[in-house]
Amino acid sequence: MDFIVSGKKACFLDRDGVINEEVNYLFEPEKVAIIPGVTEALKMLKRHGYLTVVVTNQAGVARGYYEEKDIHAVHARIEELLDEHEAGIDAFYYCPHHPEFSDECECRKPNAGMLLKAAEQFDIDMSESFLVGDRISDIYAARNAGCAEAYLVRTGHGANEIENKDVSDIEIADNLLHAVQTFIK
Numbered sequence: 001m002d003f004i005v006s007g008k009k010a011c012f013l014d015r016d017g018v019i020n021e022e023v024n025y026l027f028e029p030e031k032v033a034i035i036p037g038v039t040e041a042l043k044m045l046k047r048h049g050y051l052t053v054v055v056t057n058q059a060g061v062a063r064g065y066y067e068e069k070d071i072h073a074v075h076a077r078i079e080e081l082l083d084e085h086e087a088g089i090d091a092f093y094y095c096p097h098h099p100e101f102s103d104e105c106e107c108r109k110p111n112a113g114m115l116l117k118a119a120e121q122f123d124i125d126m127s128e129s130f131l132v133g134d135r136i137s138d139i140y141a142a143r144n145a146g147c148a149e150a151y152l153v154r155t156g157h158g159a160n161e162i163e164n165k166d167v168s169d170i171e172i173a174d175n176l177l178h179a180v181q182t183f184i185k
């Protein structure tokens, strides 16, 4: 009997504080700095057959700090820096909204909208997929989407979140590479 192949597995990645160093409201491509270990983590994900999908809240658009074209420029820079190491990102999703400055939306994390959209577009099996983020809202987005696991990293805002919020039921990892190594084993 044949096995029924039901969807691809994915690693959902928050962007700021997970892939690139946290800079408040990053919109200048020249300020993109990749966090140590990220290239190795992305290569490991590829080797093990995971799609790499960025899901990032970019409320700076709703707030009027920058435009959507600036987000695209930052993503192009991230890809440029990562491709030098043959460790690209399969897809970028962003939420430009903020409830106080624009309409309510389904995509702003902790809502699951971006993950569910990616799942539909790439035929992703959530039960085989996981997320890595530096905010508790990232973790809840993964839970709302039905991901198998979600890791809160100490990079970016993570250290502050871990120190000041209740993280007793959340898996903690030092950084993206550590999270990937823990999930894939």
Ligand SMILES: [Mg+2]
Binding pocket: 014, 015, 016, 017, 018, 133, 134, 135, 156, 157
């Ligand atoms: Mg972040």
Ligand SMILES: [Zn+2]
Binding pocket: 095, 096, 097, 105, 106, 107, 108
């Ligand atoms: Zn949104």
